[in-house]
Amino acid sequence: MCTSHDHAQGEAAQAGAGRRGFLRATALLGAAATTGIVLPAVAEAAEQSVRRPDSESRRFTLAVMPDTQYLFDGPSINPAPVEASLRYLLEHGGKGDENIVFLSHLGDLTQNGAEEEFAAIGEAFGILDRRGVGYSVLAGNHDVRSSTDDQRGPTPYLDAFGPRRFRSRPTFGGASPDGYNTYHLFRAAGREWMVLALDWRLSQRGYAWAKDVLARHPKTPVVLTTHELVAEDDSLSAYGQQLWDGLIEDHDQIFLALGGHFWPAGRAIRENAAGHEVHLHLTNYQNRYFGGAAMIRLYRFDLDRGVIDVETVSPWILGRAAEGLNELERQEIELSGDADRFSVGIDFAERFSGFDPVPARPARPASKMLIPGTVAYWRFDGHDAGTAVTGTVRDLSGRGNDLTVVSVGGGTLAWSADHHPDQPGHGSLEFDGYKSPLKGAWLRTVDAAPLNSATFEGGYTIEAFYRLPADWDAGHNAWSGLISRTGRNGSVGPVTDDPDEPLATLSISDGPGPQWAAHPLNQRQLATNWGDETAREKWWHLAVVNDGRHTTMYVQGCPVARNPHPAAVGIASAGLPWLLGGYEYAGKIDQILHGRLGDVRIVSRALPVTSFMTH
Known part of the structure; x- marks a missing residue:
């Protein structure tokens, strides 16, 4: 709220x-x-x-x-x-x-x-x-x-x-x-x-x-x-x-x-x-x-x-x-x-809290989150905290946008019981990415996932919960992606900006703060929404909402100041996977998240704040 x-x-x-x-x-x-x-x-x-x-x-x-x-x-x-x-x-x-x-x-x-x-x-x-x-x-x-x-x-x-x-x-x-x-x-x-x-x-x-x-x-x-x-x-x-x-x-x-x-x-x-x-x-x-x-x-x-x-x-x-x-x-x-x-x-x-603790909000069934238009929903509860993530992480929307683990430098990905107080699922993923030398693990959608080719001309809402640890450092951890679409920016046609940036990324800037940069179908460059700095050791909810014409970023349900005014229709696609916790540059993994990622949901329409997962 x-x-x-x-x-x-x-x-x-x-x-x-x-x-x-x-x-x-x-x-x-x-x-x-x-x-x-x-x-x-x-x-x-x-x-x-x-x-x-x-x-x-x-x-x-x-x-x-x-x-x-x-x-x-x-x-x-x-x-x-x-x-x-x-x-x-x-x-x-x-x-x-x-x-x-x-x-x-x-x-x-x-x-x-x-x-x-x-x-x-x-x-x-x-x-x-x-x-x-x-x-x-x-x-x-x-x-x-x-x-x-x-x-x-x-x-x-x-x-x-x-x-x-x-x-x-x-x-x-x-x-x-x-x-x-x-x-x-x-x-x-x-x-x-x-x-x-x-x-x-x-x-x-x-x-x-x-x-x-x-x-x-x-x-x-x-x-x-x-x-x-x-x-x-x-x-x-x-x-x-x-x-x-x-x-x-x-x-x-x-x-x-x-x-x-x-x-x-x-x-x-x-x-x-x-x-x-x-x-x-x-x-x-x-x-x-x-x-x-x-x-x-x-x-x-x-x-x-x-x-x-x-x-x-x-x-x-x-x-x-x-x-x-x-x-x-x-x-x-x-x-x-x-x-x-x-x-x-x-x-x-x-x-x-000692004499009148605020009762924790109970977890809500995944079925309650599958509102009309949901194309992907991932949550990370029901696992032993601290154990490694293996096998397949299922897309609970039933659309087939399942995730598999990818690692570099011997990195691992772990389950965590930590979560945003208003998060539907009471669990998260623990990423431990490091820039140089590159080390960590992330998730990618399977090759046959329908999400890989989706362009969202009618609008979209992308939501995620995240938390950065006290030792998060801009020199080693900035510009890692919470959610990103692979494929080079220049692969879908001539561009006026960096052709090696990914087609879409919800990243953590060096602030640290959220940034959404996506290549709309009606533009020849990335359109960027900038959020303010967000404190470490605190859970945050993000939402990126496109109504078919403009894109607005929300932090804790509040619109940020730097939302671009030019029309932005959909998200360009090269038919390649989406990543959770990973970020590619020039078609190669470049940065891995250092922090925790909670529930992630993608809906193929613009949602009002009252329909976000925090409500």
């Missing part, structure tokens, strides 16, 4: 465009905060604009809000920055924008843990409550008596943000009996994710509860949030280390853990008991202008690119830009330091 991959730079630009669209509402809100103007209509408009996130998109955002305590401090309560950030989430939560799926607050909502402070911030979070948006909060040391743990009993924090506030929320999973620890489940990228929000200090009961929650959701990846975790770059606080030792290290589901409390922002990485990396981040901006101005950190997950792109922004200051920012605001509108704007590379499938 072809997937569109945007670069981080483009993603940031997209986010910037979204923020510009938000300025009008937040600018007025910012003005209201500084002038005392009440603008309920604007607030309602911002809240009414909420768009539901796309739970199937493989790109989504988790928003994080750290310590807001200085905005809710006794007589100097100022909810405007928090309200602007929350409305930003509503404005940008939907499909096609940030796709924000959840918000996590990291504690120290208030300065003194007083009732009036919690009443104010509780009212601000009503913006999300009224729209049913999922979020989590947790108690920091300023929200409760810092000398206590989660068994402290009733508090103004619990009155404002206890479990009963979240019970009607679809993302709310449950709370510990004391009410200070909660877990939340949301759907993104087509699967379930958890935010495990833990109190400022866990008791033994709190640890037991958290372990039970994880045990009841054994296949769910978890973002752990707490108030204190990382103290500075590469360093956990004493309590953070306790949390690591007592919970995080032995629970592979926790791949990301976030905390506040200290400043400046920092990061640490630890290896858990399963041998996987856990990313631990410190996020806190209360020491910056306007108590941090309710900055939010956006964790943009992209499962196709295998990355989390992180950005830190203050929607409240962004919204004030229309008025003209003061000197300090200009420094805080967005943070671009290494600890504030960065990317975290994660191979999500590999990282989650």
